[in-house]
Amino acid sequence: MTSEDGRFVVIFNGEIYNYPQLRAELETDGVRFRTTSDTEALLHLYARHGADMVHRLRGMFAFAIWDQARRGLFLARDPYGIKPLYTANDGWTFRFASQVKALVAGGHISRDPEPAGIVGFHLFGSVPEPFTLYRDIRALPAGHIQWVDTAGPREPKPFSNLADVLAKGSANPGPTAEIHERVRAGVLDSVRAHLLADVEVGIFLSAGVDSGALLGCMRDAGQREIRAITLAFEEFRGTSEDEAPLAACVCEHYGAHHIVRRLSEQEFVEDLPAILEAMDQPSIDGVNAWFVSKAAKEAGLKVVISGLGGDELLGGYPSFLDLPRWHRRFGLLAAVPGIGFLARKLIAAVAPTFSRVTPKALGVLEYSGSWAGTYLLRRGLFLPHELPGVMDAEIACEGLRRLKPLRRLAANLTPDPISENARVCVLESAQYMRNQLLRDADWAGMAHSLEIRVPLVDFTLLRALAPVIPAFTPGAGKAALANAPTVPLPDEIVTRAKTGFNVPTGDWMNAAIGRGSDAVGRAPEAKGLISRRWSRAVLNGMAPANAQEQLHAS
Amino acid sequence: MLAIVTDAFGGRGGIAQYNRDFLETLAETGGVSSITVLPRQAPDLFVLPERVEQTPARPGWIGYSVAALRTALLRPVDLVFCGHLYMAPLAALIKRLKGAKLIVQTHGIEAWPRPSRSQRAALEAADLVLCVSRHTRSAVLSWAAIAPELVLVVPDTVREAFTPGDGSTQRSALALEGKRVLLTVGRMDPRERYKGHDRVILAISNLVAKGHDICYLVVGEGADRIRLEALARDAGVSERVRFLGRVGLQTLVEIYRTADLFVMPSTGEGFGVAFLEAMASGTPVLGLGVAGARDALADGELGITASEAEFPATIACLLDEPKPDPHALAAAARARFGRETFAIGVRAALDRLMEAT
Numbered sequence: 019m020t021s022e023d024g025r026f027v028v029i030f031n032g033e034i035y036n037y038p039q040l041r042a043e044l045e046t047d048g049v050r051f052r053t054t055s056d057t058e059a060l061l062h063l064y065a066r067h068g069a070d071m072v073h074r075l076r077g078m079f080a081f082a083i084w085d086q087a088r089r090g091l092f093l094a095r096d097p098y099g100i101k102p103l104y105t106a107n108d109g110w111t112f113r114f115a116s117q118v119k120a121l122v123a124g125g126h127i128s129r130d131p132e133p134a135g136i137v138g139f140h141l142f143g144s145v146p147e148p149f150t151l152y153r154d155i156r157a158l159p160a161g162h163i164q165w166v167d168t169a170g171p172r173e174p175k176p177f178s179n180l181a182d183v184l185a186k187g188s189a190n191p192g193p194t195a196e197i198h199e200r201v202r203a204g205v206l207d208s209v210r211a212h213l214l215a216d217v218e219v220g221i222f223l224s225a226g227v228d229s230g231a232l233l234g235c236m237r238d239a240g241q242r243e244i245r246a247i248t249l250a251f252e253e254f255r256g257t258s259e260d261e262a263p264l265a266a267c268v269c270e271h272y273g274a275h276h277i278v279r280r281l282s283e284q285e286f287v288e289d290l291p292a293i294l295e296a297m298d299q300p301s302i303d304g305v306n307a308w309f310v311s312k313a314a315k316e317a318g319l320k321v322v323i324s325g326l327g328g329d330e331l332l333g334g335y336p337s338f339l340d341l342p343r344w345h346r347r348f349g350l351l352a353a354v355p356g357i358g359f360l361a362r363k364l365i366a367a368v369a370p371t372f373s374r375v376t377p378k379a380l381g382v383l384e385y386s387g388s389w390a391g392t393y394l395l396r397r398g399l400f401l402p403h404e405l406p407g408v409m410d411a412e413i414a415c416e417g418l419r420r421l422k423p424l425r426r427l428a429a430n431l432t433p434d435p436i437s438e439n440a441r442v443c444v445l446e447s448a449q450y451m452r453n454q455l456l457r458d459a460d461w462a463g464m465a466h467s468l469e470i471r472v473p474l475v476d477f478t479l480l481r482a483l484a485p486v487i488p489a490f491t492p493g494a495g496k497a498a499l500a501n502a503p504t505v506p507l508p509d510e511i512v513t514r515a516k517t518g519f520n521v522p523t524g525d526w527m528n529a530a531i532g533r534g535s536d537a538v539g540r541a542p543e544a545k546g547l548i549s550r551r552w553s554r555a556v557l558n559g560m561a562p563a564n565a566q567e568q569l570h571a572s
Numbered sequence: 573m574l575a576i577v578t579d580a581f582g583g584r585g586g587i588a589q590y591n592r593d594f595l596e597t598l599a600e601t602g603g604v605s606s607i608t609v610l611p612r613q614a615p616d617l618f619v620l621p622e623r624v625e626q627t628p629a630r631p632g633w634i635g636y637s638v639a640a641l642r643t644a645l646l647r648p649v650d651l652v653f654c655g656h657l658y659m660a661p662l663a664a665l666i667k668r669l670k671g672a673k674l675i676v677q678t679h680g681i682e683a684w685p686r687p688s689r690s691q692r693a694a695l696e697a698a699d700l701v702l703c704v705s706r707h708t709r710s711a712v713l714s715w716a717a718i719a720p721e722l723v724l725v726v727p728d729t730v731r732e733a734f735t736p737g738d739g740s741t742q743r744s745a746l747a748l749e750g751k752r753v754l755l756t757v758g759r760m761d762p763r764e765r766y767k768g769h770d771r772v773i774l775a776i777s778n779l780v781a782k783g784h785d786i787c788y789l790v791v792g793e794g795a796d797r798i799r800l801e802a803l804a805r806d807a808g809v810s811e812r813v814r815f816l817g818r819v820g821l822q823t824l825v826e827i828y829r830t831a832d833l834f835v836m837p838s839t840g841e842g843f844g845v846a847f848l849e850a851m852a853s854g855t856p857v858l859g860l861g862v863a864g865a866r867d868a869l870a871d872g873e874l875g876i877t878a879s880e881a882e883f884p885a886t887i888a889c890l891l892d893e894p895k896p897d898p899h900a901l902a903a904a905a906r907a908r909f910g911r912e913t914f915a916i917g918v919r920a921a922l923d924r925l926m927e928a929t
Contacts, residue, residue, distance in 0.1 A: 109709040109725030110867075128710060134717075153713060156720065169920035173721040420717045 021061045022052065025086045028064075030057045031116050032079035032101045033471065035211040040074060064092065069163055072177050076211060076478055078471075080158075082114060090167035097178040097477045098327075099147070099160025099452045102298070102460055105171065106155045112166050114158075117298045117461070118150050128154045135299075136557075137417025140409060143302035143399045143553055144454040148174075149421065150299055160452055178477065181435050181444045187484020188436035194489045201332075201498035204482035208473040209235040212323060219471070220245045220319040222310050223276075225264035226515045227496045227507060228325030228334075232473060234503025236323065237272050244274040245317060249310040251522050252282040259520050264511060271508055279313035286526045296465035300556045302399065302549050304458030305523050308465070315466040322468060326455055327475035330446040331483065332495025333439055337446060339492060341392050342438040348386035358384025362403065390427035393445045399549055408554075437488030451475070527552045573598070574644055574672075575609040576663045577655035581626050582614035585759065586728070586845050587679055590704065591655045593729050594677070597915045599623045603922045604651060610640050637662055644670060651675065651925075657682050660694035673699040673925060678708050680842020680864055681764070686715040700925045702726050704843040705864035724921050727867055728845040729914035730905065733821055736854030736898035739829030746814065748830060751787040752891050755831035755855070757824070757846040758838070760794030766840030768860070769800050775884035776809040784891050786812050791827060793818045828853035832895050836865070837883050844868040847875055851905035854898020858886060874905055 020027045034040065037056040040063065045051065049062050056077075063071035064083050069092065078100035083092045093114065095103045104120075106113045106127045115121045122129065135149035147157035158164055162174040192200065209232060213219055221236060223229045223246035236244055246269050250262040262278045269276035286305070293308050314322050329335045351357065362384060385391035385401070394401070402423065405414035430448040435441050456475070463470040473479070487495075496515070500507040528551070580591035591609075598604050599621045609626040612633075620626060627643060630636040640662060644652075649670040654663035655677050667674040676698040683703070686692070695701060695716050701723040703709035709725050716723075743749065758767045772788060779786050790800070790813065797815055804813040819827065828834070834850035834857040847857045847868035859865040861877030869875030878886035907913070 107720060109703065109706040109723070130710070130714065154710070167920075168916070169924050170724055171721050172924070173719055422717075 019053075019055070019057050019061065021065060026061050026064060027084040027086070028057060028060050028081060030060055030079065030081040031103075032077060032081070032096065033214075033469070034059060034075055034077040034079065035214055036074075036076040037214065069094075069165075069177075072163060076476070080116060088167070090165055093158055093164040093166070094177075095158045095160055095162055097161040097180070098447065098456070098475050100456050100460075100472060100475060102457065103158040104150065104155055105158055105164070107171055108154065109170070112171055118152065118155055119298050121155050122152070127152070130154065131413075132420075133413045133417030134420035135417075136409065137405060137414060137421050138423070139300055139557060140400050140405055140414075140553065141394065141398050141402065141421075141423055142449065142453060143549060144457060145299045146421070146423075146426070146449070146453050160448075180447055180480070181431055181433055181440075183477070183480055184435035184437075184440035184444060184484050184487065185433045187481075187486075188440050188488050190485055191488055192485035194486070197486045197489060197494060198498045198501055200482055200486050201495070202502045204479045205231070205473065205499065205502045206235050206238055207482075208476045208479045209323070210239040211476070211478075212471045212473040213239055213241060215321050217320045218243070218245070219321045219323060220247060220314060220317065221274075221323040222246075222314070222325070222470075223248050223265050223268065223274075224325070225261035225268070225511065226325065226328075227500050227512055228328030228332075228474060229323075230265075230268040230325075230507045230511055231499045231502050232323055232325050233268060233272050233274055234505060234507060235473075237274075238504050244272070245277060245319065246274045247277050247279060247310060247313045247317060247319070247322070249306060249313060250278050250280050252280050253522055254520075255280070264514060267508065268511060271505070272503075277313065277317050279309070279316070281309050283522070283526050283529070285309075286523065287530060290530055292465075294556065296461055297556070298461045299457065300553070301454060301458050302553045302556060303454060304462050305527075306521065307458045307462035307470075311462045311466040311468045311470070314468050320467065320469060322470055324459065324470050324472050325474060326459060326470075326472045327447075327451060328496075328499065330443055330451050331474050331480065331487075332499055333443070333487075333490045333492070334496055335442075335446060337393070337396050338439060338442045338490075340396055341389070341442050341445075344386050344395065345389060345392045349388075349392070353387045358387075385424075388424065388428065389431060389441050389445070390424045393427055393442075393449070394423060397450060399553055408550075439487050439490050440484070443487060447475075524549075527555075530555075573604045573607045573651040573653060574640075574649045574666065575607055575653040575655065576640060576659045576666070577609060577611050577653075578659070579611045579613040579629075580609050580655070581611070581620055581624075582616045582618035582629075583611060584615065586842075587655065589731075589845065590677070590679065590728055593731075593911070593914060594726075594918060595624060595653075596621050597911075597918045598922065601915060601919050601922070603919065603926070607653075608643060608647070610636070610643060612636050640666065641669075653677065654694075654698075657687055657691055657695065660698075661690040664694035664697045667697065675700045675702060675921075675925065677702045678712055678842075679704050680708060681766075681840050683708055683842075684711040692716060698722070700724065700921060702921060704728055705841075705867040707863045707866065708842055724924070725867075726914070726917040726921055727909060728843045728848060729911050730845065730848035730852045730909050732911065733825055734828065734849045734852035735825070736902045737829055739826045742823065742826040743830045746787075746789070746830075748787055751785050753831045753833075754786060754788045754887070755791070755827065755834050755850070756789075756836050757791040757828075757834075757849070758836060759792050760790075760796035760800060762794070762796040762799065764840060765796060766838050768835075768837030768839065769796075770803060771837045771880070771883060772835050772887075773800065773804050773807055773809065773813060775887060776812055777807060778884060779888055779891065780809070780812070782888055784888070788813045789827060789831065790815045791817075791819055791824065824849075825853060828855055829898070831855045833858060833887065833890055835859075835887060837878075837880070838865060839863065841865040841868070848905060848909050851875065852902050852909075854902045856890065856896060856901060858883075858890065868909075870908060874901070874908065 034056040040059045044062050072094050079096045080101035080103035104118050106121050130153045132149050132153040135145045135151045138146040148159050161178040162176050164174045165172045221233050248265040254260040266276050385395040430444050435444050459470045500512045577591050579588040607624045611629045612631050614629040630639050644666045649672045651673050652663045652667050653675045654660050660676050676695050696718050703725050776786050804810040828850050834855050837860045839862050841864045843864040850857045857875040859869050
């Protein structure tokens with residue numbers, strides 16, 4: 019879209035949820051709108067406020083504005099990184115797109131591999147921004163702006179910072195008694211904002227607290243007709259693992275129309291090539307996102323609400339317990355220089371079977387000395403010291419040097435968010451959620467022409483909750499969310515959700531990559547080992563052609 | 573500003589030329605108050621532009637390093653320009669000692685393979701890295717862990733002396749009347765051997781068989797000349813290949829004008845400034861479109877690119893047509909790679925550096 023005077027041209031991917039307020043403000047200032055689109059608001063805001071406009075936006079966005087007068091390009095990406103934005107610069111030409119694949123398809127871009135991206139994928143199961151699998155393609159990091167002119171792109175500049183918001187919250191803590199009220203008000207406000215749409219807004223409903231509470235809040239926000247989609251697995255039908263009956267109970271509770279989509283292993287296998295095809299960058303997950311999006315498309319929905327982000331914001335992951343515990347228990351010992359390395363070598367020599375079955379146990383003393391290291395230990399698919407054994411040793415070494423995983427993770431914690439909850443919240447939000455969950459939701463949704471909206475991934479909500487996040491005791495955040503709707507979630511949902519649900523996709527993945535006979539079994543570590551194999555199968559299908567031989571030389 | 577360079581004023585070859593162009597442009601635009609150039613070599617006479625001084629050349633590495641450190645310590649230094657990757661560790665040391673900013677300039681093959689650890693660390697410490705071509709930039713980014721936004725391409729520029737015009741003096745001096753003249757300008761280094769003289773020499777007999785009365789002029793010096801002369805003899809075309817050695821600027825300009833086609837099927841150009849000199853003199857150019865040469869040929873917009881296999885046939889094809897209008901080509905080449913465009917690039921790079929403070 020071009021501004022009336024022709025000076026600015028905008029290209030925009032996303033949604034601005036506070037568009038009505040922005041438009042009202044601009045019109046009060048005398049701006050005349052030519053359309054009813056939030057895209058136009060971006061043009062007016064940029065013309066008035068320049069780069070500072072990004073602070074006024076609430077929503078998910080990746081956009082570029084060409085300024086004809088200054089002959090430069092302004093790029094911006096939302097604070098959480100919900101919408102993707104990739105750039106490529108060969109020194110003469112700057113290119114940008116919402117997907118890595120689009121840039122590659124456009125040609126003229128080197129397909130040389132980026133060791134940091136490949137190593138990052140092995141460590142985390144997704145490619146950590148700003149890297150991609152290709153050296154010449156980078157992500158504009160979440161919460162950053164970038165200016166490009168005749169001298170080329172400038173270094174991206176941050177305009178918002180999760181750690182900063184949480185640090186401010188921790189510094190001015192709110193009373194524990196306020197937790198429920200703050201969560202209620204904040205979530206309802208966010209849901210209301212996220213319902214702004216020209217078309218029907220549906221919801222992805224599991225039997226967990228997050229989506230159930232959001233459904234209740236949609237109702238509170240005034241939406242009468244709600245269609246909720248639940249993905250259920252054929253082989254769990256009739257067992258306690260089946261989420262469909264509980265989800266149905268939530269639907270009835272809030273008077274929503276329930277659509278249950280049953281998934282079989284056969285359909286999974288049939289769709290696998292299409293999934294790998296749609297996957298923009300390799301990911302060890304995204305399978306559930308693919309099928310639930312497919313179900314929404316079948317139901318004719320264009321926009322859905324998702325409970326993604328609830329675990330990061332409200333302390334739902336086991337990591338909120340594990341990270342502080344591991345760090346406390348082993349951190350002091352691990353701070354002794356060299357001890358981790360020695361212990362690892364010793365155990366590997368004395369008990370080789372132990373080190374093969376529980377490879378991560380060996381890393382405890384090496385990584386639990388810092389929060390970043392503990393996080394890597396908790397979330398890592400492989401640990402850095404294992405990489406030379408699973409991929410080309412030279413690429414592993416070069417990739418680790420370029421990625422600097424510990425330093426990069428630690429940088430997320432600047433300024434220090436002070437409280438333990440806030441630290442884990444930042445690490446989970448900036449790493450796992452950003453590089454894995456949100457990215458998977460984007461490609462899986464887009465492949466089905468579906469817009470997935472995430473009210474629990476919202477900067478305004480984060481600001482509102484930051485003062486009480488340090489005070490969350492285990493389960494308190496989720497309990498508050500369950501109470502957010504005027505009619506709270508049924509108790510059985512809250513109780514059942516605590517034990518979690520299984521998905522059979524792990525087994526299916528294992529079978530699909532032809533290692534089913536390997537007797538991985540259902541031992542506690544088995545899930546991790548399957549993920550490791552699956553990650554290699556995915557990469558096989560996606561790595562730059564010239565990198566593949568090197569990758570699998572080992 | 574302190575310039576740590578192999579050679580600049582009074583130096584020979586492409587790197588010295590680039591350093592002169594860069595430093596003169598900096599001095600002209602006034603972005604820096606004074607420039608002290610520390611060369612290792614300066615065999616020729618030279619005139620310095622305003623605001624530029626150059627210390628006596630010191631070829632020995634130890635003597636050079638000591639002199640550079642002393643010079644750096646004795647005067648205020650805000651900016652260090654390092655004209656060659658080999659000297660980057662010294663430049664990075666001066667940067668640290670003086671708290672100055674560092675620009676590292678990269679050219680061609682020296683920056684393509686992964687360098688030593690100390691060179692890599694020095695380059696990664698730079699505040700700005702300039703590359704003469706996209707290819708060199710890409711190579712640098714393959715081994716350096718540095719923000720890609722700090723690595724800019726500022727291509728070579730062509731001097732004002734190269735213009736289209738009269739080449740008849742050389743044409744008659746070299747007895748070229750009635751002949752189709754091919755030309756290559758470049759050093760003949762037995763260690764490098766990437767310029768592609770061989771490919772041209774081996775293509776000649778076929779071109780003659782097709783009816784082209786060829787004369788191949790080879791300008792430049794180097795120890796590989798003996799081998800190339802033997803190659804021409806073995807191919808039975810020695811009377812059609814003329815090794816002219818090193819020539820003066822005015823002669824060089826006229827030789828460029830005289831040629832029907834400038835050919836340099838090189839695989840190892842950092843950029844290939846000779847392509848620009850030929851085009852600015854109005855002579856069409858043919859290269860392989862490999863490495864930095866892609867930039868000089870502007871991806872085929874200014875020069876002609878051919879694959880190695882197509883190369884001999886492409887020469888024949890081009891010689892079938894009369895030489896195109898030299899003025900149009902010269903104007904296009906100058907618009908893209910002239911001194912003004914270069915100055916804009918240098919200024920933008922320097923602005924970027926200053927703004928980051």
